[in-house]
Amino acid sequence: MSQHQRGERRGRAVAIGVAAALALGGGGYAAFTASASADDDVAAATIACPRVNELLGSVPGQARAEVDRDLVQVDALTQDANARLRAAHGQGGPDFVQNAILGPLRDQRVALFDRIGIVMERTGGQRPQNLAGMAACSLQNGGGGAQAGGGQSSPPGGWQAGGGNQQGGQSGNQQGGQSGNPQGGQGGQGGQSGTGSGQQNPGGQQNPGGPLGADGFANGLSAADFVAIGTVQPNANDPRVGRSGTFTSRCGVSDHNNPANFIVAPGVENGAHHVHDYVGNRTSDGFSTNDSLAAGGTTCANQGDKSAYYWPVLRITRAGDQGDAGELGGQADNNIGTRIKASSVRLEFRGNARSRVTAMPQFLRIITGDAKAAVTNGPANARAQWTCSNALNRRLTDKYPLCGSARTVRILDFPSCWDGRNTDSANHRTHVVFPAADGTCQNGFKAIPQLRMTLSYAIPQGSKFALDSFPEELHKAITDHGDFVNVMSPALMNQVVRCINSGRRCG
16 A cells, blocks of 8 residues: 555544544544444444543643544544444354454553553643543443443443453453463553553652663663573473474565554554564554555565564664654654664464364454563563574573574464454454463364564674563563464465465475
């Protein structure tokens, strides 16, 4: 998709939002009526969202224009959700409205509310403390009382900024000794959307993701966050999975980058608050849709692979570095330093130890890791694997490796047991989960090709570096994560499945 087409798409979104803002007074209570819903018992449903204007308090003059733009987007999101509710009549199962409409709408609102809080705080105002408690919308007037949060009412105090619903929502999966999401139903990658509640870091520092220290470490990091790889005992072994084969998609190292995440915060330009590198689909941004991805070009050698692959960037950090000055996702979101591209990117699809794999559906969305694993959510969904090119059997989860003259390597394994029905879920996790240690998929789930991203970096020996992160997550290694949307053609996906199930190495 061309820049002009993307501009038109953004323009249409803003136009809708302006109309909504004029009708609602710039971001207040939003209620739109739908003629029908996806559930048969909903004849005339209304999506109702709580008011937020009165919770903002005094908005600094320097922040007013930016906050007003975000409020326009808040209203536009509800109108868009209403349109999707009408279009979805007769689709999906009993949880379709929650998983496909109300859950994503909640995540989008959390991301925008946190963006508003950051802008107000950055310009000298106070961050509203209870905005995220107003993120959940509900169906009314025939909606059967369905609420964001797994079909149960979410109490007004049950949502915390950046933390998601602490009680309601869908339960995380736990199997094979691997902890799922114990809090359930959290926005984004286990609460990834949004930027937290402005809390102090464990050391008591305010604004924990701020400028680099005099020693060149990103604020929140110290020498204790780095480990010489030679001191790590061998702890990983990656034999081939049974007799299964592999398929490698060759897509280059980085086509473009931006601070969006259209899986967890669709329709938001700066939904990630840190910069992602992309390969595969050339049009991936915060406004991407299934249609725009299908129409976009690709960096992949096999033009049948228009999938979107992305991950947070790495930066070389030096004392006094002010890279990305003023940019969203960069210095404006306290990610400072010189971005570096991976020297190589390997995208490999692998098999399952217990069964043959089946094809992924087009537009299946899968995430791995948790961008908020360091402070906000804890390590339950962490999947980071840091190592060095000369010591791949020695891996770290919560520390960065010091590799000397070898390459620094990130390994991101994605879940590979699919529920067989949904291409996404409210927390972006429960529709595709990790298998048990022996490869078994839980009842009702089926094995699909497992994506492994292997990213290698030529970091100059002795250089300090850091992962882009949400400000309150302190750039910690444990927050590494990746995202994938399958936009392979059906013919190519069938080829992937045949290669894996026949034990061949393809691509």
